[in-house]
Amino acid sequence: MMKDTASSSLEDLCIHINEKILDIKRCILLRDIGQDECRKSVVHKIQNKVILVHDLLNKMEIEVKQQEKLRDLLKDIQKAAEKEQKEAQHLLEHIPPYLPKPAQSCITVPAVKDEGQTEAVEPMHAKKSAKKTKIIKEAALITTEEFESVPTYMKGRLTYDQINAVVQQINKAVVDKYKILHQPLKFMSSSVRNLYHRFMEEETRDTKGEFFIVEADIKEFTQLKLDKRFHNILSILRHCQRVREVRTSGLIRYVIC
Template sequence: MCIRWAENTHVMVNAMASSSLEDLCLYISLKISNIKKFILLRDLGKDDCLKHFLRKVYNEGILIHELLQAMEIQVKKQEELKKSLREIQKAAESAQREAWHLLQHVPRYLPKPLQVCNVESTVKHEEETKAVEPKCEKKPAKERAIKEVALITTEEFENVPAYMKGRITYDQINAVVEEINKAVVGKYKILYQPLRSMSAPVRNLYHRFIEEETKDTNGVFFIVEDDIKEFTKLKLDKRFYVMLSILRHCQRLREIRSSGLVRYGIC
């Protein structure tokens, strides 16, 4: 109390030193007014005419309190939303990094859709000396699908046992798959041709293909070693048969044996 009185006295002295008489009177009047307000507030609860005002102030205080509680709830919700957004941002950044990694490491070989072979029938021309007779337009041949061997994925190749792979690489095994597909397409293009459009060597191949079919190959696309020799430049050595084992392991080929002949069916 003494300290506050001393401070007030110090302020008054400074005010008197730096202000005019009017400023000093204004300062003293303000202090007297504050003292009166304090006295009124002290007896506010005892005065019946001011109880209504006090009750109104109390109600306003309750409303302010409720508003602050509602604001606190909203702040918590916003904090939770902010936390969720941060988690979503982290997941999106992680997905972006994975996508970028995949883009930078696209496998050289990707599985191809079934090749659709459009078989066009060829008709031998008559001798130039004969007159050209009008012919009816022929309907285009129906497209027939040829099932090919699906390429090996990197994940499948990594799961092949090491003793089976040896030094064979991912690119090498898929290069063999592409060569096998050449043999498959070459064989079935001939099978889908009309006999009358075939030359003598092609007709011989056609008859061999037919003879190699059995009840076990019904509805199965398959080739034999002679087809690989006919349509590809692959060497049927020990390394080639190791690759065939890998393709069987990955369920790309299956063996169909009968009459001393091994047929490689496309899975």
């Protein structure tokens, strides 16, 4: 067994040596061909082509490196885009329930004619004005910047969402109140007519042309509790200039700013 292994190794060594001798013979043959005058032009052309191929390989290597850099850059861009997409999807799925409005919003309701008006005698311009809509002003929601600027002693444990929830309820009370005021009396039920008369009695010179509510309106049109927390939120809304108070004859009117 040992003899066979030694014989195999010797054969391999002989093959290797013979291959090297063959390579040397080829080199000598090529050297001799290069010295042959009739073959020098062919060798020269081959040399030029080798140089061209070498230059082409260099250019290809440079291009490959540039493409690799571009590939790495595109991978970075792809990762950044995927990250932005995930963040955008997260924001889409977790939109805050109360987003600040860009500006004060208003609700329009159809204007109605006074009870004394009749279609037979009113002029053409009166018909046009009757078709115009009246605007109900609402308070804008508190922005996060405004919330951060509110003094800590005013906020206490109140959250941004809790404050804006009250703003929305106040706006609901304002809209419901002024929708009634814009209705014709002849179409009102007795209970709604009583509300209408109360609204008119609460008007003063200071509130003329303004939109306001009182605590009775909040009780009538919302589920808000008029407790300490509610009045703390009202203080914040006054601080942020969403409402202001008009006090007359012991009645507090919350005017929309």
